[in-house]
Amino acid sequence: MNKLKVGITHGDINGVGYEVILKALEDERMAELCTPIVYGSAKIASAYRKQLEIENVVLNRIDDASEAREGENNIVNVVPEDLRSAPGESSAEAGQAALAALERAVEDLRAGKIDVLVTAPINKNNVQSDEFHFPGHTEYLQDRLADPGAHALMILCNDRMRVALMTTHLPVKDIAGAITREGVVARIEEFNASLRRDFGVRTPRIAVLSLNPHAGDGGLLGSEEQEIIIPAIEEARQRGILAFGPYAADGFFGAGRFVKFDGILAMYHDQGLAPFKALSMDNGINFTAGLPYVRTSPDHGTGYDIAGRGEASPDSMRSAIYTAIDIYRNRAAHDAAHRNPLRRQYHDKGNDNVVLDLS
Numbered sequence: 262m263n264k265l266k267v268g269i270t271h272g273d274i275n276g277v278g279y280e281v282i283l284k285a286l287e288d289e290r291m292a293e294l295c296t297p298i299v300y301g302s303a304k305i306a307s308a309y310r311k312q313l314e315i316e317n318v319v320l321n322r323i324d325d326a327s328e329a330r331e332g333e334n335n336i337v338n339v340v341p342e343d344l345r346s347a348p349g350e351s352s353a354e355a356g357q358a359a360l361a362a363l364e365r366a367v368e369d370l371r372a373g374k375i376d377v378l379v380t381a382p383i384n385k386n387n388v389q390s391d392e393f394h395f396p397g398h399t400e401y402l403q404d405r406l407a408d409p410g411a412h413a414l415m416i417l418c419n420d421r422m423r424v425a426l427m428t429t430h431l432p433v434k435d436i437a438g439a440i441t442r443e444g445v446v447a448r449i450e451e452f453n454a455s456l457r458r459d460f461g462v463r464t465p466r467i468a469v470l471s472l473n474p475h476a477g478d479g480g481l482l483g484s485e486e487q488e489i490i491i492p493a494i495e496e497a498r499q500r501g502i503l504a505f506g507p508y509a510a511d512g513f514f515g516a517g518r519f520v521k522f523d524g525i526l527a528m529y530h531d532q533g534l535a536p537f538k539a540l541s542m543d544n545g546i547n548f549t550a551g552l553p554y555v556r557t558s559p560d561h562g563t564g565y566d567i568a569g570r571g572e573a574s575p576d577s578m579r580s581a582i583y584t585a586i587d588i589y590r591n592r593a594a595h596d597a598a599h600r601n602p603l604r605r606q607y608h609d610k611g612n613d614n615v616v617l618d619l620s
Contacts, residue, residue, distance in 0.1 A: 263331070265295045265296065266296045267376065267585060268369060268370060269380075269381065269582070270301070270359070270363050271358070271381055273356070273382060273388075274340075274344070274355050274359070275351065275352065275565065275568060276348075276381075276563030276568050277567060278381035279301070279305065279309040280575075281559060281575045282299060282306075282381060283318050284574075285575040285578045285579040286334045287315055287575075288579070291334075291579075292332050294586065295586060296329050296330070296333075296335070298326050298329050298335045298336070298375060299336040299337070300339050300365050300366045301336060301337075301338070301358075302336075302339070304344075305340075305345070305346050313569070314571075319333070320335065320336040321333045321335045321336070322338065324338075325337065339361045339362050340358045348568035349569065351387050351565065356386075359383045360390060367405050367406065370554050371554075377555040377586065377588075378585070379557050379558060379581050379582050380556065380557075381559070382558070382563045384563050396430035397430050399430075400430070402549055402556055403552070406553065406556075412447065412448075412451060413551045414426075414451045414452060414455065414549070415429050415550075416452070416549075417541075417546070417547055418546060419546065421540065423456070423460065424524075425455075425524060426527055427440060427445060427529065428528065428530065429530060430530065431529065431530070436529045440472060441489060442488075445469070445493035448526055449467060449469065449493065449497040449504050450502065452465075452550070453465050453504075453524075455550035458591065460523075460588070461594070462523045462524075465502075465523040466505065466522045466524075467497075467503060467523065468504075468505055468508055468518070468521075468524070469490060469493075469505065469526045470508055470509075470525065471486050471507035471508060473485060476507050490528075491507065494507065510536070513525075514536040538560060543577055544576050544577060544580045545580070546577060546580050547559070547560050547581075555585050555588050555589050555592070557581040557582075557584050557585040557588070558581055559577035559580075
């Protein structure tokens with residue numbers, strides 16, 4: 262059986278992207294598990310290898326993902342040969358290089374040249390251009406990869422919890438207006454579907470967080486819980502989904518209640534990500550659900566403050582690669598199990614030639 266081809270974009274060349282990629286690939290078991298294909302620059306990768314003294318990672322330079330060698334780490338050049346990195350600095354050139362890697366990898370993902378996509382962190386400011394006018398990877402990938410009418414759901418996950426976001430990259434002043442009953446119901450349904458298909462949870466239990474402090478205190482601190490979130494939870498339950506809440510985020514995480522649920526739906530970015538990152542240590546990852554393709558990434562940023570110093574942990578990048586492979590396999594197993602369900606049949610007594618289909 263051919264190993265899965267894992268496309269890895271280099272992200273911002275002046276951040277910790279190359280460091281965490283090289284350190285993750287330093288483990289020889291990685292190339293035994295999959296076929297890594299980095300989208301970036303062989304020269305910049307080599308420069309970081311020398312600077313960080315990661316000399317035992319060899320990258321096989323190829324022109325196209327179809328040329329990738331199993332059992333080896335591969336790299337496709339997607340940036341100009343004369344491009345140089347400047348660790349710790351934000352630049353337009355770094356943003357263009359990050360976008361070039363992302364666009365080539367997405368093109369190859371759609372063409373079936375790679376099986377899953379893992380993205381190193383980008384700088385959401387310097388990557389902006391006529392081709393990229395999105396607040397982050399999630400929105401870009403929804404535009405490029407989602408089926409018509411589908412929604413890309415951001416899920417932060419590790420072996421302890423899975424946190425999905427009702428809203429993603431919005432200014433705080435716009436959050437309340439973006440939360441609707443229909444939207445909450447839709448995110449609960451999407452989350453439930455992902456937990457089943459992507460994570461193999463047969464009957465997911467989903468906790469829904471409140472928007473306001475103390476879950477609104479019965480309307481004293483806001484009406485969104487009473488008018489939007491609670492009715493949405495009730496509607497989801499009527500559709501057969503085990504949704505509970507709304508829970509005030511501080512008490513929910515502070516008391517450790519998150520361990521009782523398979524998934525947690527947060528109303529906004531920092532409500533979910535702040536406690537997740539505080540509790541996830543270094544192995545948390547970002548997964549984009551709702552796409553016909555698998556994409557994951559580390560849950561940290563570009564790390565300009567430590568870029569090029571050898572201090573970045575590869576644990577999140579390594580987890581992102583492993584999780585992408587796991588989700589790909591979970592989907593395949595789920596789809597196979599539901600594609601041809603066994604038809605329940607029996608022979609009517611006294612007439613063995615008659616078969617009744619009770620499916």
